[in-house]
Amino acid sequence: MNHTVCSGSSTLCKLVSWWNNDDSDKKSTMLLHQADWLLWLLHGQLGVSDYNNALKVGYDPEADSYPDWLLSQPYAQLLPMVKAPGTSIGHLKGDIRTQFGFSEDCIVCTGTTDSIAAFLAARATKPGKAVTSLGSTLAIKLLSTTRIEDARYGVYSHRLDDKWLVGGASNTGGAVLKENFSDEQLEKLSEHINPMEASPLDYYPLKSVGERFPVANPKMEPRLHPRPESDVEYLHGILESIARIEAKAYMLLKDLGATQVDEVFTAGGGAKNDKWTKIRERVLGLPVSRATQTEAAYGAALLALKGCQ
Numbered sequence: 001m002n003h004t005v006c007s008g009s010s011t012l013c014k015l016v017s018w019w020n021n022d023d024s025d026k027k028s029t030m031l032l033h034q035a036d037w038l039l040w041l042l043h044g045q046l047g048v049s050d051y052n053n054a055l056k057v058g059y060d061p062e063a064d065s066y067p068d069w070l071l072s073q074p075y076a077q078l079l080p081m082v083k084a085p086g087t088s089i090g091h092l093k094g095d096i097r098t099q100f101g102f103s104e105d106c107i108v109c110t111g112t113t114d115s116i117a118a119f120l121a122a123r124a125t126k127p128g129k130a131v132t133s134l135g136s137t138l139a140i141k142l143l144s145t146t147r148i149e150d151a152r153y154g155v156y157s158h159r160l161d162d163k164w165l166v167g168g169a170s171n172t173g174g175a176v177l178k179e180n181f182s183d184e185q186l187e188k189l190s191e192h193i194n195p196m197e198a199s200p201l202d203y204y205p206l207k208s209v210g211e212r213f214p215v216a217n218p219k220m221e222p223r224l225h226p227r228p229e230s231d232v233e234y235l236h237g238i239l240e241s242i243a244r245i246e247a248k249a250y251m252l253l254k255d256l257g258a259t260q261v262d263e264v265f266t267a268g269g270g271a272k273n274d275k276w277t278k279i280r281e282r283v284l285g286l287p288v289s290r291a292t293q294t295e296a297a298y299g300a301a302l303l304a305l306k307g308c309q
């Protein structure tokens with residue numbers, strides 16, 4: 001099987017593992033993604049999700065239903081009802097409304113995943129536009145007219161209305177930087193990097209063993225040696241190596257048949273590093289810029305606005 005749920009980190013794998021290993025009474029349980037749980041606290045209706053969060057439990061966003069093979073499983077009764085992202089669920093619970101001073105007509109809408117929210121925040125609407133989220137991990141979302149799924153490389157497609165957000169999430173990213181440098185050091189050291197010069201250091205920066213995308217290999221070892229004496233050179237090597245992984249990821253999406261990327265916007269904590277942006281521009285061979293809004297929360301708010309209209 002070459003299905004997105006085959007990844008060891010998928011919601012379905014976690015659900016099956018819990019179903020098989022947990023002895024608690026399962027009659028009164030319900031599967032909630034983190035976002036579903038948070039929204040439940042606000043609207044009080046159990047078991048409502050959206051088709052972006054539900055993708056990795058096996059929901060088919062194209063057919064807009066759970067596939068039969070999933071519905072025939074013993075744990076199928078735990079699966080949440082699925083709506084389109086940005087759909088009104090109901091009114092805000094009275095106690096929350098009073099506590100935080102919201103108006104009586106305040107409604108709660110279904111959400112989406114963090115990196116899709118970051119894509120929405122960038123307001124990129126044309127196929128070929130992409131958003132790389134450089135947070136603790138590196139997540140890529142490319143707007144494509146074709147849907148691509150390939151679990152061998154950790155590639156999957158989220159539905160965005162009538163198009164697809166093709167991509168995946170690599171375990172490389174800011175968490176590795178954070179292990180080695182403080183935010184202040186990142187800023188200071190980056191000032192001394194010449195982004196036009198390619199670093200000869202060839203790393204695979206991971207916080208621990210295992211990679212998901214652009215290759216799915218739970219046994220991949222981090223590679224962060226040799227460490228040069230100069231911290232500037234070391235940081236340059238890490239930033240350049242992460243950029244190479246990003247370039248490999250976009251190349252892979254092209255090879256698998258996604259709409260060709262023509263511009264990359266950046267969200268997340270790494271978006272503020274202009275030197276890194278320039279390194280990435282050189283390595284990717286594409287225009288790369290900071291998204292106007294780099295916070296995923298802004299995209300989530302846009303979705304809620306859509307749900308209110």
Ligand SMILES: Nc1ncnc2c1ncn2[C@@H]1O[C@H](COP(=O)(O)OP(=O)(O)O)[C@@H](O)[C@H]1O
Pocket residue numbers: 134135136137173174175176177178183186187190267268269270272273276
């Ligand atoms: N100047 C910088 N250059 C590169 N990365 C940075 C810089 N400042 C912060 N970061 C990285 O940004 C990450 C935090 O970004 P954020 O989007 O808040 O992550 P997340 O929400 O995924 O945890 C940290 O891991 C940190 O290493």
Ligand SMILES: O=C(CO)[C@H](O)[C@H](O)COP(=O)(O)O
Pocket residue numbers: 113114115116137138139168169170
């Ligand atoms: O690494 C992540 C969180 O730790 C990514 O943000 C996440 O895996 C991406 O998921 P999706 O593509 O479903 O939005």
